[in-house]
Amino acid sequence: MKNIIFYKDLKSFSEKILTQSGLDSFSMESVSNGLCETSLRGVDSHGIRLLPHYVTSALSGRKNPNPIFSFKNKFPTIGILDADNAFGHAAGMKAIDYAIKISDEFGIGAVAVKNSSHPGALATMALSAARKGYMGLAFTHADSLMLTPNGQRPYLGTNPICLAVPRKEKEPFCLDMATSMISWNKLLSAKSANLKLDNNYAADKYGNITNDPAEATSLLPAGSYKGFGLSIMVEIFCSVFTGMAFGKHIPSMYKTPMDQQRRLGQFYMTIRADGCVDFEEFISSMQELTDEIRNEPPQKNEKIMVPNDPEILCEKERRKNGIPLDDETFLSLKELANKFNIELKTNLKSN
Amino acid sequence: MKNIIFYKDLKSFSEKILTQSGLDSFSMESVSNGLCETSLRGVDSHGIRLLPHYVTSALSGRKNPNPIFSFKNKFPTIGILDADNAFGHAAGMKAIDYAIKISDEFGIGAVAVKNSSHPGALATMALSAARKGYMGLAFTHADSLMLTPNGQRPYLGTNPICLAVPRKEKEPFCLDMATSMISWNKLLSAKSANLKLDNNYAADKYGNITNDPAEATSLLPAGSYKGFGLSIMVEIFCSVFTGMAFGKHIPSMYKTPMDQQRRLGQFYMTIRADGCVDFEEFISSMQELTDEIRNEPPQKNEKIMVPNDPEILCEKERRKNGIPLDDETFLSLKELANKFNIELKTNLKSN
Numbered sequence: 001m002k003n004i005i006f007y008k009d010l011k012s013f014s015e016k017i018l019t020q021s022g023l024d025s026f027s028m029e030s031v032s033n034g035l036c037e038t039s040l041r042g043v044d045s046h047g048i049r050l051l052p053h054y055v056t057s058a059l060s061g062r063k064n065p066n067p068i069f070s071f072k073n074k075f076p077t078i079g080i081l082d083a084d085n086a087f088g089h090a091a092g093m094k095a096i097d098y099a100i101k102i103s104d105e106f107g108i109g110a111v112a113v114k115n116s117s118h119p120g121a122l123a124t125m126a127l128s129a130a131r132k133g134y135m136g137l138a139f140t141h142a143d144s145l146m147l148t149p150n151g152q153r154p155y156l157g158t159n160p161i162c163l164a165v166p167r168k169e170k171e172p173f174c175l176d177m178a179t180s181m182i183s184w185n186k187l188l189s190a191k192s193a194n195l196k197l198d199n200n201y202a203a204d205k206y207g208n209i210t211n212d213p214a215e216a217t218s219l220l221p222a223g224s225y226k227g228f229g230l231s232i233m234v235e236i237f238c239s240v241f242t243g244m245a246f247g248k249h250i251p252s253m254y255k256t257p258m259d260q261q262r263r264l265g266q267f268y269m270t271i272r273a274d275g276c277v278d279f280e281e282f283i284s285s286m287q288e289l290t291d292e293i294r295n296e297p298p299q300k301n302e303k304i305m306v307p308n309d310p311e312i313l314c315e316k317e318r319r320k321n322g323i324p325l326d327d328e329t330f331l332s333l334k335e336l337a338n339k340f341n342i343e344l345k346t347n348l349k350s351n
Numbered sequence: 352m353k354n355i356i357f358y359k360d361l362k363s364f365s366e367k368i369l370t371q372s373g374l375d376s377f378s379m380e381s382v383s384n385g386l387c388e389t390s391l392r393g394v395d396s397h398g399i400r401l402l403p404h405y406v407t408s409a410l411s412g413r414k415n416p417n418p419i420f421s422f423k424n425k426f427p428t429i430g431i432l433d434a435d436n437a438f439g440h441a442a443g444m445k446a447i448d449y450a451i452k453i454s455d456e457f458g459i460g461a462v463a464v465k466n467s468s469h470p471g472a473l474a475t476m477a478l479s480a481a482r483k484g485y486m487g488l489a490f491t492h493a494d495s496l497m498l499t500p501n502g503q504r505p506y507l508g509t510n511p512i513c514l515a516v517p518r519k520e521k522e523p524f525c526l527d528m529a530t531s532m533i534s535w536n537k538l539l540s541a542k543s544a545n546l547k548l549d550n551n552y553a554a555d556k557y558g559n560i561t562n563d564p565a566e567a568t569s570l571l572p573a574g575s576y577k578g579f580g581l582s583i584m585v586e587i588f589c590s591v592f593t594g595m596a597f598g599k600h601i602p603s604m605y606k607t608p609m610d611q612q613r614r615l616g617q618f619y620m621t622i623r624a625d626g627c628v629d630f631e632e633f634i635s636s637m638q639e640l641t642d643e644i645r646n647e648p649p650q651k652n653e654k655i656m657v658p659n660d661p662e663i664l665c666e667k668e669r670r671k672n673g674i675p676l677d678d679e680t681f682l683s684l685k686e687l688a689n690k691f692n693i694e695l696k697t698n699l700k701s702n
Contacts, residue, residue, distance in 0.1 A: 075458025077428055078626035107426025108459050112627050135587075148644060150653035155644055163584050165591075173587075175580040200551070207650055222574025229526040229658045230581075232644070233514050236486075236524075240516075240636040243628040247643055275429035276463050277594040285591040292598055293499060293506055293583070299558050302501035307580045 001348050003330040004322035009345040011036045016342045021058040022065040027090040034089040034124040042314030045185035046121040049329040060258035079111040085261045088119030096125045099270040112242040113266035122162035123176040130164035130172035135271040138162040141238040143250045147218040149225045152207035154218040155247045159234035167286035174308035179231040180219035238265035354681040355673035360696040362387045367693045372409040373416040378441040385440040385475040393665030396536035397472040400680040411609035430462040436612045439470030447476045450621040463593040464617035473513035474527040481515035481523035486622040489513040492589040494601045497531050498569040500576045503558035505569040506598045510585035518637035525659035530582040531570035589616035
């Protein structure tokens with residue numbers, strides 16, 4: 001038996017919890033939308049399981065539930081958003097909206113965020129731009145977790161890259177990837193399930209490759225030194241460019257005391273899809289590219305997908321059948337429900 | 352014994368050959384600089400070995416040695432450069448210069464190139480921006496060579512990503528990577544040397560992984576579906592955005608008759624390094640990030656490097672001791688020398 005929750009019930013629950021935790025309405029809506037949409041899309045690592053941690057962040061002082069954003073720009077197309085230690089999602093949504101306004105006039109708009117925190121899945125921000133017809137690019141950095149090639153330990157984070165692009169079909173193209181082979185969360189799942197890891201996923205405390213998740217202290221970059229190079233690229237945009245801390249100077253998400261702010265950077269760019277060709281031509285070509293790849297001859301029993309296809313399929317299924325909650329997440333939401341005296345409407349379903 | 356050539360002799364030789372092949376002075380200088388600098392930096396696959404192919408391109412009509420570039424922009428920060436089938440290097444250098452001018456005024460400048468050809472190593476263009484103090488981003492697409500995950504054959508090319516960024520030390524940071532694990536050229540080298548490939552490098556005509564370079568017909572993406580997603584990103588900027596052909600519709604570099612134009616797209620973006628913080632702060636932080644990574648504790652007998660470190664070391668060594676030419680390249684340059692009656696000043700050195 002498994003606990004499931006329907007999207008609208010989860011959304012309403014998280015809205016109430018976040019409001020009672022003191023978040024202003026913009027922060028509340030950004031975080032609630034980000035977490036629930038991400039769970040709907042099947043990216044459970046960055047979905048509603050983060051809610052209890054986020055509530056603690058608001059109550060303990062790590063994150064500012066009522067930020068006063070300030071936006072400045074030295075050049076017409078580059079803005080810097082001081083997020084006043086806002087929730088990462090709130091800072092991200094504010095930034096992408098500024099970027100869209102700039103790109104409307106100039107073609108491209110970039111907004112770097114400073115003094116922010118973990119923005120969850122970057123797809124939330126990039127997709128919101130793509131659904132409005134813009135190409136949306138998003139970067140965020142994170143604390144040390146990726147093994148430095150030839151090194152013994154991690155320096156950079158799993159620094160993700162996200163690009164969302166509109167096409168004819170309703171849901172945009174969306175690539176949202178950590179620059180490590182797998183996420184730490186996937187490693188933890190393997191550990192709980194007593195499974196071995198692939199040989200190119202993780203390393204132990206000496207920097208040697210390990211397939212034992214219990215021994216792992218860092219993650220290997222995707223495509224060896226290539227993922228490492230891409231992680232540096234993200235670090236440059238989020239820290240060197242914004243003036244935020246980098247590498248080993250970034251406070252850990254979980255190990256840092258909850259009353260300390262993390263002062264993370266984020267970077268967003270929106271580009272007019274009709275920058276060179278007409279919008280109609282752009283979305284038609286984008287659809288053609290998508291469909292041609294999907295229709296390439298597959299390996300036996302396999303299906304060819306482009307990035308975001310798995311999430312689109314999952315969203316369709318979960319909208320209909322509900323979002324499954326693993327036991328740990330269910331119990332932690334139940335605890336929040338009791339603490340704030342808010343009903344958590346779940347159902348039990350056979351697996 | 353090995354043939355070596357000094358940089359200034361190679362530069363002068365290639366200038367004369369390209370001039371006699373009919374290239375105007377801007378095209379000649381762009382191509383000659385691109386190929387010779389790339390050889391100097393040790394990226395032999397994209398260096399002077401391409402000169403004979405490029406000469407044929409000019410003489411046979413594939414590439415236009417005297418292009419009339421036309422530049423248009425619908426929005427202040429996005430330009431489209433119609434390269435009139437110019438050499439890729441010439442189109443790229445023209446585009447990055449336009450991008451720099453735009454970013455000077457607006458903070459960011461993007462220039463998409465249409466009707467162009469193979470631009471060699473993207474580092475040539477991106478580094479030229481970074482040496483002037485800008486962050487330089489460059490993409491180009493290529494004909495089908497990367498295996499589609501779960502598929503039997505390649506659809507996308509090895510579509511490279513390049514970012515160059517200024518720092519305190521003279522040579523910028525530079526990441527220049529194909530989105531496949533290895534280049535086709537590296538595979539061919541393994542084939543010549545009768546060596547087996549790693550298990551994550553290539554696939555055979557059925558899409559099955561092979562470590563036999565003689566059986567390989569496609570290259571695996573770097574980091575599995577992540578490299579594939581990044582390759583789509585590059586394809587979007589170079590084709591969907593510019594209106595050029597994509598995927599299987601791109602004519603092959605070597606298989607297409609040499610009198611046919613390839614009409615490739617390229618995409619360049621320059622960003623002011625002082626977009627948010629002062630330039631001095633930017634280059635200091637960038638240096639600190641570089642040095643901190645280089646000084647991470649290494650594995651025994653290993654050295655930690657950041658992207659471009661190997662090329663910087665190689666350039667230093669080759670400036671002093673000359674650029675080694677493999678036998679095939681040496682013979683093909685010798686042939687050009689005879690054909691055009693131009694002296695090729697090489698030396699023989701013991702290995």
